[in-house]
Amino acid sequence: MKKLTQLTVAAMCFAGISYTSNVMALDGGALYLDATKGGCSACHGKDAKTPMMATFPKLAGQNADYAYNQMKDIQSGARANGQTAMMKGIIHMTTDEEKKAIAKWLSEQ
Numbered sequence: 306m307k308k309l310t311q312l313t314v315a316a317m318c319f320a321g322i323s324y325t326s327n328v329m330a331l332d333g334g335a336l337y338l339d340a341t342k343g344g345c346s347a348c349h350g351k352d353a354k355t356p357m358m359a360t361f362p363k364l365a366g367q368n369a370d371y372a373y374n375q376m377k378d379i380q381s382g383a384r385a386n387g388q389t390a391m392m393k394g395i396i397h398m399t400t401d402e403e404k405k406a407i408a409k410w411l412s413e414q
């Protein structure tokens with residue numbers, strides 16, 4: 306049921322953008338740019354390699370599993386240093402499936 310709800314929400318978000326009912330078809334690139342999903346691009350750069358601050362990580366080409374795990378660790382607090390606080394406040398705005406889709410997209414950049 307929860308999955309169905311997520312699918313419905315995702316379908317609503319992606320109305321107008323090509324979307325199938327398969328959750329694996331979530332558009333990681335669109336999610337990455339979506340301000341309602343935390344606006345990753347504002348800090349990490351639209352192309353994921355020109356971050357807003359020189360000290361912020363470049364994400365383009367990063368290994369998908371690694372990137373996904375970092376997102377999970379930042380959200381849970383397992384990864385916590387001075388800079389992590391910047392992202393911790395927004396990463397909960399994405400579901401696990403969305404994190405995976407974004408991580409996959411990042412790995413392909």
Ligand code: HEC
Pocket residue numbers: 337342343344345346347348349360361362363364367372373375376384385386387388389390391392395396399407
């Ligand atoms: C407010 C700025 C900000 C926003 C918005 C933001 N991040 Fe980050 N992100 C950071 C910072 C700063 C770090 C480095 C954290 C650290 O030093 O531990 C980081 C780290 C990461 C990492 C780990 C990179 C690595 O090499 O270990 C990933 C993956 C990541 N962000 C993905 C995302 C995604 C996906 C989103 C959108 C859902 C997002 N970020 C939104 C600032 C931001």
